Each structure stands twice: as C-alpha cells, then as structure tokens.
Amino acid sequence: MIQRPRGTRDFGPAEMAGRRAVEQAMRNTCHRFGFGEVVTPTFEQAELFTLRSGEEIVDEMYVFRDKGNREIALRPEITASVIRFFVNEMSTMPKPLKLYYVGNCFRYENPQSGRYREFFQLGAELIGNDNPETDAEVISLAVECMRSTGLHNFDVRIGHIGILKSLITEEIEDGAIAGNVLRMIDKEDFDAVGQTLEANGISGSLLESITAIAGTKGGVDVLESIEETEAHEHLRELFEILKLYGIDDCQLDLGIVRGLDYYSGMVFEIDAPKLGAEKQVLGGGSYTLSELFGGEPVFSTGFAIGIDRVMLALEAEKEAPEYAPMDVFVVPTEDAMRKYAFAIVSKIRARGLRADVDLMRRNMSKSLKYASSKGARLAVIVGKDEMAKRSVTLRDMKSGEQTLVPADLVAEELEKALENQSSEQS
Numbered sequence: 067m068i069q070r071p072r073g074t075r076d077f078g079p080a081e082m083a084g085r086r087a088v089e090q091a092m093r094n095t096c097h098r099f100g101f102g103e104v105v106t107p108t109f110e111q112a113e114l115f116t117l118r119s120g121e122e123i124v125d126e127m128y129v130f131r132d133k134g135n136r137e138i139a140l141r142p143e144i145t146a147s148v149i150r151f152f153v154n155e156m157s158t159m160p161k162p163l164k165l166y167y168v169g170n171c172f173r174y175e176n177p178q179s180g181r182y183r184e185f186f187q188l189g190a191e192l193i194g195n196d197n198p199e200t201d202a203e204v205i206s207l208a209v210e211c212m213r214s215t216g217l218h219n220f221d222v223r224i225g226h227i228g229i230l231k232s233l234i235t236e237e238i239e240d241g242a243i244a245g246n247v248l249r250m251i252d253k254e255d256f257d258a259v260g261q262t263l264e265a266n267g268i269s270g271s272l273l274e275s276i277t278a279i280a281g282t283k284g285g286v287d288v289l290e291s292i293e294e295t296e297a298h299e300h301l302r303e304l305f306e307i308l309k310l311y312g313i314d315d316c317q318l319d320l321g322i323v324r325g326l327d328y329y330s331g332m333v334f335e336i337d338a339p340k341l342g343a344e345k346q347v348l349g350g351g352s353y354t355l356s357e358l359f360g361g362e363p364v365f366s367t368g369f370a371i372g373i374d375r376v377m378l379a380l381e382a383e384k385e386a387p388e389y390a391p392m393d394v395f396v397v398p399t400e401d402a403m404r405k406y407a408f409a410i411v412s413k414i415r416a417r418g419l420r421a422d423v424d425l426m427r428r429n430m431s432k433s434l435k436y437a438s439s440k441g442a443r444l445a446v447i448v449g450k451d452e453m454a455k456r457s458v459t460l461r462d463m464k465s466g467e468q469t470l471v472p473a474d475l476v477a478e479e480l481e482k483a484l485e486n487q488s489s490e491q492s
Contacts, residue, residue: 073175073183080389085186085377087387089168091214092188092371096166099207101190104165106147112139117358118146118328128172140172145368146355148191153361161364162194168373180344180375189370196352196365198300201332202307204367208348209313212336215376216385220347222315223283224304224334225322226297227351230279231330237272251280251323280321288318297331304332328353332367338379347375394480395437395463396423399430399449407448410458410476414446417477419484438463444483446476462487 070076077085093103112129128140141147144167156163168188177183188211192204205224212220231248238244243266250258260273282288286305289298301318308316322333333351341347350369357363380386394414398407411423422440424433430447437445447459447468458476460469460483471479 071183073177075182075184079391083389083391084380084387085373088215088376088380089188089373091216092211093166093168095210095214096188096190096207099164099203099210101164101166101192101207104148104151104167105169106144106151106167107141108170109138109140110147110150112137114146114150114359115139115142118355126173126175128174141169142173143171143370144169144187144189145191145370146359148189148368149193149355149361149366150359152193153356153359157356157361157364162192162200164190164192166190178344180341180372180378182374186373187370188373189368191366191368193364193366196331196367198303198307200365200367201300201304201352202311204350204369205304205308205316205334206311206313208334208336208350208369208371211371212348212376215380216387217338217376217379218383218385219338219340220379221317221337221339222313222334223317223319223322223337224301224332225318225320226301226331227323227329227333228297228331229292229295229320230276230323232295233272233275233279238266238268240266247276248323251276251321254321256280280323282318282320284318286318292320300332324351324353328355328358330354330365334369338375338382340382341375341379344375347372347379390441391420392422392437392440392442393419393484394421394444394446395433395440395442396421396446396448397430397433397437398424399447401427403448403450403453406453406473410446410448410473414477414480417481419477419480434461434463443487444480446480 115123115127123142127142130138132138148165148167152163166189170184170186172184174183175181190204190207192200194200209222230251234244234247238247243262247259247262250262256277259276263273279292282292286302289301305316322335324333329351331352335346336348337345338347339345348369348371352365352367354363354365377386396407396411398404407423411421414421428436434445442463445461445463447461449459452458452470456473457470458473460471460479
C-alpha cells in the first residue's frame with residue numbers, strides 16, 4: 067500500500083461537509099463586507115517568498131527546479147501572491163481594494179496537532195490606506211468570520227508593532243541586529259534578546275524597556291502606563307471604532323510582534339483557548355509589501371485564518387457541523403420497478419433535495435437497511451401495486467410511519483415531510 071505523504075491528510079465525505087460549511091460561512095461573511103474573491107497559483111517563483119520573508123524561509127518551503135530550470139516553490143502562504151497579483155494587474159484600480167482568498171499552503175516543518183505540511187487558509191487583504199478605519203474594518207471582518215463558524219470561545223488581541231520597533235531602531239543602529247531582536251520578540255524568546263544585546267554591548271536598560279512594553283496587556287487604557295507615541299492615538303481611535311462595530315471585548319497586547327521588516331503598524335491575533343499551546347487560529351496586521359515586488363508603496367491590512375485549527379476548535383467546543391448526506395433514498399421493490407425509481411429520483415434531485423437510489427440491486431429490506439446506515443431521513447418505496455395507481459410510499463426512516471402519495475407530487479410531499487421533521491426536532 068502506498069501511504070500518503072507525512073504531514074498531509076485525507077478528508078472523507080463527513081469531514082469535508084463540515085469543512086465546506088465552515089468555509090462557506092466565512093466566504094458569505096467576506097461577501098457581506100464587500101470583499102471579492104481572488105485565486106492565485108499554487109506555485110510561484112521562489113523569489114516571491116524569499117523577498118518577503120528572507121532566504122531562511124527556503125528551509126521551510128517545498129522548492130524545486132522546473133523543466134526550464136526556474137526555481138519554483140509551492141506557496142507557504144498566500145498574502146505575497148495576492149500582493150504580487152495587485153502589483154501585476156490591479157494597482158490602477160480604485161482603492162480601497164477588498165480581496166479575500168481560500169487555498170492550500172505548504173510548509174516543510176515537523177507535523178503536530180494543528181500544524182501540517184499541507185494546510186488550508188482563508189485570508190483577506192484590504193489595500194488602500196494606513197488608518198484606524200481600515201484596521202477596524204479588517205478586524206471586524208475577522209471577528210465576524212469567527213462568529214459565523216459557530217465558534218464561541220475566542221480571544222482578540224491587538225497591538226502595534228510601531229511602539230517596540232521605534233524603540234529598538236532608535237537604540238540599535240545596526241539594522242540586522244534590530245531585525246533579529248524583533249524576530250526573537252516575535253518568538254517570545256527574551257533570553258535570546260538579552261544575550262544578543264549583551265553580546266553587542268547594548269545597555270541592559272533596553273531589555274527592561276522591551277519587556278515592559280511587551281508585557282503591556284489589558285484594556286486600551288493601559289497605554290497610559292508607557293511613554294506616549296504616535297501609535298497611541300491610532301490604537302485609541304481603533305478601539306473606539308471597534309466599539310461602534312459592536313466589538314468591545316478586544317484586549318490590547320503590545321507583545322504581539324512580527325519579525326518581518328514590512329510590518330509597520332497595527333498587528334492582531336485571535337486565539338481559541340481550548341486548543342492549548344497551538345491556540346492561535348488567526349494572525350494579521352498592517353504592512354507595506356508591494357514595493358518589494360516592484361510596485362509603488364501602498365499600505366495594506368490583512369489576516370489569514372487557519373481553517374484546520376478552526377475545525378479543531380469547533381470540535382473542542384462540540385460545535386462542528388453535522389454531516390447530513392441524504393434527505394431521501396428511493397427503493398424499487400423489484401427489478402421491473404427500477405426504471406420508475408430512476409425517473410422519481412431525478413425529479414426529487416431537480417427539486418434541490420439530496421436523493422439517492424439503489425444501484426446494487428438489493429432487495430427492499432437490504433435497501434432500507436442501507437438507507438438507514440447512510441442517514442436518510444425518508445425513503446420512497448416504488449412498488450408494483452402502488453405504481454399501478456401512479457402512487458409511491460413515503461416512509462419515515464425514524465418512526466417507520468408510511469404514507470401513500472401520488473407519484474407526480476412526490477417531490478412536493480417530500481418537502482412537506484422534511485419540513486415537518488425539522489419542526490418536530492426544533
């Protein structure tokens with residue numbers, strides 16, 4: 067037997083139904099916010115990602131040379147592809163541009179719970195301006211996407227990279243060292259920060275200031291505890307707008323940092339606490355990336371949701387969508403009735419109901435047993451005596467109750483029966 071590659075998964079019909087329901091709920095939310103879907107290639111020039119994240123990301127990517135000896139990479143994320151698309155073809159379009167995407171990504175890393183070598187993202191990018199309104203719109207979209215999935219227990223944390231970034235770049239003249247320090251803060255490795263500062267003869271007071279700012283968490287009023295910066299007013303106005311959006315339970319967390327140079331402003335994360343150590347389900351922020359790809363500088367704010375982790379969080383809350391593969395199963399009682407059964411199932415499907423028909427030439431008893439195993443709510447029994455009267459039998463698979471109905475009206479009668487079942491269950 068050939069096994070699937072490590073770090074990948076197979077999804078069966080039940081799991082895919084749940085994933086598609088969650089994905090569609092978030093798609094619908096994006097549409098309500100005026101975001102349009104874009105699709106970019108699954109593989110790109112490897113340079114697109116090394117320009118964005120540095121050469122060290124090559125170790126985390128699936129990189130290969132194609133038949134033209136070009137260095138190609140399976141995409142490790144999609145933001146870079148969207149901005150490349152913007153620079154190539156959309157830079158003259160009226161702003162703001164509101165774009166969203168859904169797709170699979172690939173990273174060569176150690177697989178563990180919630181972390182895979184092939185994983186799936188839904189993300190959004192708002193390309194236009196660097197202001198609190200833009201940030202609030204994107205955060206509001208992210209929160210509504212989470213709510214739309216049925217997830218109840220999640221935390222929204224908002225920071226501003228400018229506060230720590232300005233402090234570090236003022237105190238550390240060497241840009242490479244400053245960038246390394248930011249990456250260490252991103253990984254919450256403050257021991258490494260201290261060692262780096264000490265090795266480069268930088269005062270230990272900087273480490274104290276860094277840890278004090280990174281530890282600033284709570285309501286927006288905790289900004290009063292640190293020295294005033296330009297970012298303070300931006301964050302205050304952002305929190306005010308979020309309240310107007312009906313989002314008043316966000317937390318300020320100045321310890322959120324992105325270790326990449328193009329992040330310039332607001333940053334935010336959403337956590338699902340029930341996932342434990344791998345609790346982050348969403349990350350986002352404001353950045354300028356287009357000039358790296360040959361475009362004019364333009365501010366963007368975006369986020370990416372880990373669909374895999376959202377599914378795990380829903381399972382932890384027992385909120386994962388239920389799989390309902392079938393409304394109706396059509397059962398011919400004998401071979402002579404099969405042609406009628408096929409015509410009836412076609413009529414039912416045309417009405418928009420999920421319907422199947424016996425294809426294995428089972429007897430009626432085994433067909434009903436199969437229908438029950440597949441979760442069918444109703445069965446349509448096509449018998450010789452009934453069809454002589456242009457009728458079929460409707461069977462409630464749960465109660466066993468049976469009703470004779472005209473064959474020409476079977477779809478309408480099924481809809482009524484299904485609606486009555488739903489009313490009784492609620």
